[in-house]
Amino acid sequence: MNTCDLCDLHEAQVRVLELPLRDYGGRIAFDGIVSTIKAYEDNALVREAVAEAGNGRVLVIDGGGSLRRAMLGDLLAAKAVENGWAGVIVFGAIRDSGAIGAMELGVKALGTCPRKTDKRGQGLRDVEVEFGGATIRPGEWLCADEDGVVLAHERLR
Numbered sequence: 040m041n042t043c044d045l046c047d048l049h050e051a052q053v054r055v056l057e058l059p060l061r062d063y064g065g066r067i068a069f070d071g072i073v074s075t076i077k078a079y080e081d082n083a084l085v086r087e088a089v090a091e092a093g094n095g096r097v098l099v100i101d102g103g104g105s106l107r108r109a110m111l112g113d114l115l116a117a118k119a120v121e122n123g124w125a126g127v128i129v130f131g132a133i134r135d136s137g138a139i140g141a142m143e144l145g146v147k148a149l150g151t152c153p154r155k156t157d158k159r160g161q162g163l164r165d166v167e168v169e170f171g172g173a174t175i176r177p178g179e180w181l182c183a184d185e186d187g188v189v190l191a192h193e194r195l196r
Contacts, residue, residue: 040182040195040196041068041184041186042055042182042183042184042186042187042188042189043186045182045189045191045195046189048195049191049195052191052192052195053189053190053191053195054172054173054174054189054190054191055172055173055187055188055189055190056128056170056171056172056173056175056187056188056189056190057171057172057173058130058149058170058171058172058188059149060128060147060148060149060187060188061147061148061149061150062145062146062147062185063133063136063139063140063146063147063148063151064116064126064127064139064140064142064144064145064146064147065139065140065141065142065143065144066125066126066143066144066145067145067184067185068145068183068184068185069097069125069126069145069182069183069184070097070125070126070180070181070182070183070194071093071095071096071097071124071125071126071180071181072094072095072096072097072178072179072180072181073096073097073099073175073176073177073178073179073180073181073190074088074096074097074098074099074164074165074177075098075099075100075101075164075165075166075167075168075175075176075177076088076098076099076100076101076162076163076164077101077162077163077166077168078100078101078102078110078161078162078163079102079103079105079161079162080102080103080105080107080108080110080156080157081156081157081158081159081160081161081162082100082109082110082111082115082155082156082158083158083159083160083161083162084160084162084163084164085098085100085110085111085115086115086118086158087164088164089115089116089118089119089122089124090118090122091122092122092123093119093122093123093124093125094123095123095124095125096124096125097124097125097126097127097128097145097181097183098119098124098126098127098128099127099128099130099168099175099181100127100128100129100130100131101130101131101168101169101170101175102129102130102131102132103130103131104130104131104149104170105131105132106131106132106149106150106152107132107152107154108131108132108152108154108155108156108157109131109132109133109134109135109151109152109153109154109155109156110129110131110132110133110148110156111127111129111133111134111139111146111148112133112134112135112139112155113134113135113138113139113142114135116133116135116138116139116142116144116146117142119144120142120143120144124144125144125145126144126145126146126147126181126183127144127145127146127147128147128148128181128183128188129146129147129148129149130148130149130168130170130171131148131149132148132149132150132151132152133146133148133151133152134151134152134153134154134155136151145183147183147188165177171188173190175190179191179192179193180192180193180194180195182195
């Protein structure tokens with residue numbers, strides 16, 4: 040099922056992320072249960088998350104929309120692939136986009152930045168985040184493709 044069909048069939052149950060996210064991963068369409076991180080220019084929690092078994096989940100990173108530091112790079116993306124994450128959504132920047140584009144991982148972000156983040160261990164894990172006109176809660180279902188990102192309280196068909 041694609042995001043357009045989900046919106047047509049389940050208009051009252053889906054929320055659309057209203058952001059001009061770009062596709063960077065080798066997988067354009069992906070879906071899964073959401074896990075969240077809220078951190079500004081610090082990806083220490085991203086490193087912790089992708090080291091865990093992903094079990095087909097989608098990591099949603101609220102980086103505050105910053106394009107000054109990259110919240111995801113090729114090493115963390117490779118770890119996400121290795122541990123079974125379906126995708127990563129970044130309200131912020133990534134780096135190593137060429138390498139990430141060759142990986143079997145869905146990655147959407149606002150843009151790129153070659154600068155890495157600081158590692159201060161700041162931020163929050165599996166909390167409600169809000170950006171792009173949507174509130175995103177851990178445990179919700181997310182579906183993404185070339186047309187956008189939709190969220191629902193449960194998996195839709």
